[in-house]
Every structure is written in C-alpha cells, then in structure tokens.
Amino acid sequence: xxxxSNIKGDITGxxxxxxxxxxxxxxxxxxxxMGPAAGMYTAVILGLLAAIFGGTNTQxxxxxxxxxxxxxxxxxxEVSLAGSLEKALPILIIIFLLTGxxxxxxxxxxxxxxxxxxxxxxxxxFMSGIGIIIILLQVKDVTGVYNDEIRSIxxxxxxxxxxxxxxxxETLVLSSATLVIIYTTPKISKKIPGGLAALIxxxxxxxxxxxxxxxxxxxxxxxxxLSMSLxxxxxxxxxIARIALASFSLALLGxxxxxxxxxxxxxxxxxxxxxxRELIGQGVGNLIAGLFGxxxxxxxxxxxxxxxxxxxxxxxxxxxxxxxxxxxLLFGMDLAGQIPYSVLGGILVYIGVVLIDTETLKKINKIPxxxxxxxxxxxxLTVLWNLLYAVLLGLIFAAFYFMKKMADxxxxxxxxxxxxxxxxxxxxxFQDDKGFGSKVLIKTIKGPVFFGFSSRFLVSMxxxxxxxxxVVFDLSLVPYMDHSGLxxxxxxxxxxxxxxxxxxxxxxxxxxxxxxxxxxxxxxxxDERHIFESVEECIMWLxxxxxxxxxxxxxxxxxVPPAFTPNGDGINDDWEIKNIDKYPNAEIKIFNPEDRxxxxxxxxxxPWGGMINNELLPPGEYRYHIKLMNETAEVREGSVFLFx
Numbered sequence: 114x115x116x117x118s119n120i121k122g123d124i125t126g127x128x129x130x131x132x133x134x135x136x137x138x139x140x141x142x143x144x145x146x147m148g149p150a151a152g153m154y155t156a157v158i159l160g161l162l163a164a165i166f167g168g169t170n171t172q173x174x175x176x177x178x179x180x181x182x183x184x185x186x187x188x189x190x191e192v193s194l195a196g197s198l199e200k201a202l203p204i205l206i207i208i209f210l211l212t213g214x215x216x217x218x219x220x221x222x223x224x225x226x227x228x229x230x231x232x233x234x235x236x237x238x239f240m241s242g243i244g245i246i247i248i249l250l251q252v253k254d255v256t257g258v259y260n261d262e263i264r265s266i267x268x269x270x271x272x273x274x275x276x277x278x279x280x281x282x283e284t285l286v287l288s289s290a291t292l293v294i295i296y297t298t299p300k301i302s303k304k305i306p307g308g309l310a311a312l313i314x315x316x317x318x319x320x321x322x323x324x325x326x327x328x329x330x331x332x333x334x335x336x337x338x339l340s341m342s343l344x345x346x347x348x349x350x351x352x353i354a355r356i357a358l359a360s361f362s363l364a365l366l367g368x369x370x371x372x373x374x375x376x377x378x379x380x381x382x383x384x385x386x387x388x389x390r391e392l393i394g395q396g397v398g399n400l401i402a403g404l405f406g407x408x409x410x411x412x413x414x415x416x417x418x419x420x421x422x423x424x425x426x427x428x429x430x431x432x433x434x435x436x437x438x439x440x441x442l443l444f445g446m447d448l449a450g451q452i453p454y455s456v457l458g459g460i461l462v463y464i465g466v467v468l469i470d471t472e473t474l475k476k477i478n479k480i481p482x483x484x485x486x487x488x489x490x491x492x493x494l495t496v497l498w499n500l501l502y503a504v505l506l507g508l509i510f511a512a513f514y515f516m517k518k519m520a521d522x523x524x525x526x527x528x529x530x531x532x533x534x535x536x537x538x539x540x541x542x543f544q545d546d547k548g549f550g551s552k553v554l555i556k557t558i559k560g561p562v563f564f565g566f567s568s569r570f571l572v573s574m575x576x577x578x579x580x581x582x583x584v585v586f587d588l589s590l591v592p593y594m595d596h597s598g599l600x601x602x603x604x605x606x607x608x609x610x611x612x613x614x615x616x617x618x619x620x621x622x623x624x625x626x627x628x629x630x631x632x633x634x635x636x637x638x639x640d641e642r643h644i645f646e647s648v649e650e651c652i653m654w655l656x657x658x659x660x661x662x663x664x665x666x667x668x669x670x671x672x673v674p675p676a677f678t679p680n681g682d683g684i685n686d687d688w689e690i691k692n693i694d695k696y697p698n699a700e701i702k703i704f705n706p707e708d709r710x711x712x713x714x715x716x717x718x719x720p721w722g723g724m725i726n727n728e729l730l731p732p733g734e735y736r737y738h739i740k741l742m743n744e745t746a747e748v749r750e751g752s753v754f755l756f757x
Contacts, residue, residue, distance in 0.1 A: 366504075539756060
C-alpha cells in the first residue's frame with residue numbers, strides 16, 4: 114500500500130496514537146529519573162525513525178513499561194556510582210547508543226525471528242514483575258511522601274507503613290481521581306483515551322482549586338549535553354562489562370517487545386511485518402534518541418492499536434504521531450509543567466496493572482508446574498533482586514526443563530505409531546514370528562537426538578538382552594541430531610559390534626544421513642547396504658536367509674520380497690523384485706487366497722501395487738508363480754504378504 118493511498122486515515126490514526134502516547138511519554142520519562150522531556154524526546158525521535166526505517170507499517174514506537182523499568186534500574190545504578198545524573202550521563206549515553214547498535218546488528222544478521230523462541234513463561238513472569246515494580250515505584254507519587262533514602266523495591270515494601278502513616282491527602286485524592294477517570298472513561302466513550310482525559314481533567318482541577326501538590330515544574334527543551342565530550346577515562350573492565358550487559362539487555366528486551374507488538378499489528382491489519390527490518394528501524398531510532406537526550410523504547414501495543422483502530426494503515430501514520438508530539442514538545446511544555454506528579458503516578462499505576470499477566474495467573478493451577486516455577490521465579494527475582502539476571506536465569510531454567518522434557522519424550526515415549534503397527538503385522542506373517550521377534554530389536558527414536566538424551570540412551574542400549582542379533586534404529590521421527598547424539602550413536606554401535614549384533618538404520622532423513630556420513634558412522638561402522646527407506650523393508654530384508662547373521666546375498670541374485678506395504682506413503686508401495694530385469698521374458702502370476710489370478714505380467718515392467726482393476730486388494734497372504742524363461746525354464750513359487 115502506498116503512503117498516499119490512505120492519507121485521511123493515517124492522519125486521524127497518527128493523531129490518535131499521539132494523544133495516547135503523550136501522557137505515557139511524560140510518565141515514563143519521570144519514572145526513568147531522566148525527566149519528562151526525555152520521555153518526549155524518545156517518543157518523537159524513536160517514533161519518527163522507527164516508522165520510516167522499520168518493517169511494520171502501522172507500528173507506533175515510544176517509551177514502554179518494560180523498557181522504562183530497565184532504564185530506571187540502569188539510571189539508578191549509574192547515578193549511585195557517579196554521584197549525580199549529570200556525572201552519570203556520559204555512561205548512560207554510551208549505553209543507549211550501544212542499545213541501538215545492538216538492535217541494528219540483530220536485524221542485519223537476521224536474528225529477528227529467533228527472538229520468538231523466548232519461552233512465554235519467561236515473558237509472562239518478566240512482564241508481571243515489571244507491572245508490580247511500576248506500581249510500587251509510584252507509592253511516593255501516589256501518597257505524596259518523598260524520602261530519598263527509600264528507593265529500592267525491597268525498601269519500599271519494608272517501609273509501606275511509613276508511606277501510609279504520612280500520606281498527603283490531597284496527593285492521594287488526585288491519584289485516586291486519576292484512576293477513577295481512567296477506568297470510567299471507556300464506559301462513557303471509547304474514542305477518548307482514559308489516560309489523556311485523566312491528565313487534562315485532574316491537572317486542571319488541581320491547578321484552579323489550588324491544590325498544594327508537587328508538580329513537574331519547568332520542562333526545558335535542553336540539548337546542552339550534545340556539546341559534552343564523552344570521556345572514556347576510568348572505563349575499566351568492570352565498567353565495560355556493565356555497559357555491555359545493560360545495553361544488550363535493553364536491545365534484547367526492546368526487540369522482544371517490538372516484535373510482539375508487530376504480531377498484534379499483523380493480526381489486526383492482516384499483513385506481514387519484516388522482523389529484521391523492524392529491528393533495524395528500532396535500532397536507528399534508539400541510537401539517535403539516545404544521542405539527543407532520550408532513552409531506549411520499543412513498539413508500543415496500546416499506541417499501535419489506537420493507530421490502527423483510528424484508520425492508520427501506512428508508515429505515514431507513525432510520522433504524523435511523531436510530528437504531533439513534536440508540536441506539543443515545542444509549544445506545550447509550559448502547560449505540561451503544571452501536571453502534578455500524582456496524576457502521572459496514577460497513570461503509571463494503571464499501566465502497571467495492565468502489564469500484569471492476569472490471564473496466566475488466573476490459570477496458574479492448569480499450567481504445568483515447571484512453567485509455573487519458571488514464571489514465578491522470574492517474577493519474584495524481577496521484583497526483589499535484579500530484573501536483568503531474572504530473565505537470564507529464567508531462560509536457563511526454561512532451557513534445562515525443555516532439555517529434560519525432550520530427553521524424557523525421546524527415551525520414554527512408547528506410544529505406537531502407524532509404522533510400528535505395520536511392522537508388527539509384517540513380523541506376525543513370518544512362520545517363526547516369535548523366534549524372529551526375540552532376535553530383533555526395533556528402536557524407534559521419537560524426537561531430537563541431542564546431548565540431553567545421550568547418556569540414558571547409551572545406558573539403555575547397553576542393557577539389551579543377550580539373545581538380540583540385530584538392532585534396527587528407526588530415525589523417521591528424528592528431526593535433528595547434534596554432535597553429542599552422533600557421538601552416542603558411535604559408542605552404541607561400537608558396543609553392539611563387539612557383541613556381534615547386526616546394526617541397521619531406517620528412514621534416515623537427508624540431513625541426518627549426511628551427518629552420519631560426515632562422522633564416518635556410515636560406511637565405516639554401518640554398511641551402506643544396512644540403510645533402508647523404511648523399517649518394514651528392513652525387517653523383510655532381515656528375514657531373508659543369512660541377513661540376520663549379517664551376511665549379504667550376491668548383488669546379482671534374484672530377490673523376491675516376502676511382503677510389502679502399499680499404504681500410499683511412497684515407501685514399498687510396489688512389490689519390487691530385485692534383478693527381475695535380467696529376465697525380460699519372465700512370466701509373473703499372483704493368486705489370491707481363492708486361487709484367482711489378481712496380477713499377471715510378462716517382463717514385470719509395471720510392478721504389482723496390490724491392486725486389481727484399479728481397486729485395492731485386501732491385506733493378507735498371496736501366492737506368486739514366477740517362470741524365469743531362462744535356459745532351464747526355472748520356476749520360483751512362494752508367498753507374499755500384503756499389508757496396509
């Protein structure tokens with residue numbers, strides 16, 4: 114869709130998104146400790162550049178809750194180390210610039226799609242933790258009790274009685290009124306953002322009624338830091354590691370936030386975003402915003418939804434939103450200075466409540482215990498300890514749980530597949546089916562062969578019965594093999610070879626076969642003639658005289674399969690007679706149990722597919738008569754079992 118094709122809709126969508134963004138940008142700017150102007154810088158610059166260079170046409174980018182909490186944590190950490198915001202600013206600018214660079218690199222190297230593999234339990238716990246942090250950080254603005262010694266979340270929780278006992282009632286009334294208006298506005302009109310309505314109404318009432326509350330005060334358009342030299346003195350290894358971790362964490366979190374919003378936009382507009390291009394646009398926006406005094410933000414779901422619902426369809430809507438906010442920044446900051454902190458505190462309390470994943474918490478008794486453990490661990494550590502490390506530990510716990518679960522599935526899953534049922538039928542058709550079955554072990558591996566599965570697989574294969582003469586590894590359900598899995602196969606095969614056990618592979622995928630060949634498992638440890646397209650074909654081959662004992666028939670001998678499976682899967686759908694082409698005039702006849710001819714051919718140019726007159730024949734035993742028409746007019750007779 115061209116930019117000019119929906120101008121009216123994009124203008125209304127952009128202005129609507131800007132109206133929704135305005136109070137959020139001011140509130141998040143205050144929450145970071147960098148001031149309301151910093152939130153506006155981010156909303157204007159990031160919103161503009163991400164809209165132009167990003168990969169989601171309707172995305173609105175600005176400060177967001179998750180990013181704000183992380184930024185506030187980083188700002189607080191650097192200010193405590195430097196002594197003041199002014200002294201910490203050079204390090205903060207470097208962190209914010211690197212955040213943008215990391216995001217650009219994530220997009221350039223096309224890692225955007227990989228971010229979707231972050232488990233939802235980690236995302237849910239983190240977002241709920243962020244919501245709780247945002248709510249707790251507003252206690253001072255909601256109660257009007259300001260104490261510089263009470264900053265951390267644990268200290269706020271421990272001193273909650275102090276805030277309650279010393280509450281400033283005018284501040285509490287304004288915060289409460291803000292929340293009431295936010296929650297009631299949608300019931301009156303869904304076209305007016307509740308946050309904006311509360312911002313205007315409560316700020317106006319407090320101003321004209323002369324409420325004695327703390328206000329934003331003078332908000333200056335200040336870019337003096339651009340003339341500041343970024344000094345790298347004192348950057349030791351500890352500081353560099355701290356900067357790298359902070360910037361990469363922001364980049365990763367911002368990327369996840371943004372792409373989740375892009376998915377929401379796709380569903381609403383029935384379009385498809387470009388993940389990597391979107392991250393490049395976000396990176397450019399965050400880099401420039403950091404340079405001009407802003408802080409990293411991301412795609413904002415609420416603002417994006419407001420844009421789409423109001424008619425925005427192209428990148429022009431994002432540009433309009435940023436231009437609207439720029440006008441407010443240049444000409445409306447005097448009015449914004451009269452906004453009470455209590456109003457922004459109320460808005461942020463509402464946002465914190467929205468961020469808490471209540472849907473997941475309501476279903477906590479239905480969610481697997483391991484997922485609950487990961488979610489609650491991330492939530493608790495996010496709130497009480499360190500939100501960056503909380504995510505890392507959550508990913509580690511989730512990864513270990515996933516590996517254990519996959520190992521359990523691969524090793525323990527005993528549910529029979531369609532192939533297993535066919536194999537059982539094939540073996541039961543043999544005269545000595547019990548004797549054959551006791552000598553052959555069919556090992557169907559279900560799932561990826563990786564390091565989490567290796568040790569138990571090795572132990573189980575070392576405990577196979579002594580009477581086993583052949584092991585068939587069915588790899589039809591193995592999508593992936595890693596180095597550890599391959600090493601395990603080598604150890605297992607070497608162990609089985611020492612026991613004189615015949616080893617076969619069936620249904621080996623192209624990539625897995627290539628790995629087996631690259632590591633010389635094939636043909637060094639397993640002969641290429643022991644690799645079959647299907648497990649039933651392998652079983653039929655093992656039934657032939659000498660094959661179970663690992664001796665091969667001559668390549669030029671006539672081989673008549675004792676069974677085949679025309680089940681339509683493309684494997685063994687025809688009764689293939691090996692080397693029948695050496696007898697071009699051979700006469701082949703096949704009889705059903707009633708001794709009626711169901712197939713007749715000279716030269717066997719069209720193999721029998723288990724049909725007669727284009728109709729499927731029932732499964733069962735069929736008799737064949739083959740007259741080779743050679744010098745001795747040799748005749749071969751026997752039975753073939755048809756399975757479906």
